[in-house]
Amino acid sequence: MIERTGLPLVISAPSGTGKSTLIARLRQEFPAFAFSISCTTRAPRPGEIHGKDYYFLDKKTFLQRRDNHFFAEWASVHGNLYGTPLEATQTILAQGKDIIFDIDVQGARQLKQTLPQSCFVFLFPPSLKALESRLVKRGTDSREVIAKRLANARDEINQCDLFEFWIINDDLDTAYEELRAVYLAARARAIHRPGLKQTLLAT
Template structure:
């Protein structure tokens, strides 16, 4: 029996630990390909083109938007970020699975274009816990934390559009659950083609 490629989307509020979970999944899961974003921002020290991001110019990015070449895209401050459709599509077509880590707005954009993906919402144990994490990591000012908190409350409302929720109260347990979702989805009858 052959299997269709599956798009797994790991998403959730800022600071919830979705990046850490993604990295653990990539290490511990066989045969899953990370989707690499394109951006117009300049590479930071140590960042590699085609590995961390595809670093492209604004003109090229705009052309890709016009050609509907993104699964999703967004402007963050002055820079553009997007998920190129072509790579993802090709991998899925070849029966390969793709992992995409993305914020909630991005995930909802992706879902509107590719509803058959598997959407996993990483949730904080509570809003209070998320605030405490953002304060502890010390990268964020009081004002930025207030904004994020307000955003988070709003973002939690979008959980209902996802297929799964993984509560990140314990990182190991959360990674185990996310891995189980990947294993289970790979056993779904609907994903077999013959």
């Protein structure tokens, strides 16, 4: 078997675009994706284990690590801090394991700096109107929350040039076929096969 380095697959999308469904399907077809354990300042929930579910850190430690470039990306969510350790992630990738980053545009922007070999995918709703209909239909959000999600969607679409691959989730099967193709193609990039050329020339 010829050696391969792992692929960081970075996927962003406005809320309601179907990102979670598509990622779940990808994980189901390709169960070998590795997980990297995040750090967080939020309190552990019952049953959560430090070093397995998360590394639970106090805020001071988290901020120190952040300032020391410990994280591939970090974010503040509902007042809690979350971060992905860079070195642990690089170790997983060096073992040839791929990692999915299900992440917002700000996080993707950080990964562009810290893991530039990543494959950056942005999922679009078919239109902002369609996105609104989906959010209304989902029935979980108030009018105000929906308005905020739409404003965020507009803001994220405005930043879509950060991403190399653009997939429109109009039809779920078509969008999945494209996401799957982007994953398989990105795995076939020369940058993930550092030893291939020399190995072949030696045969």
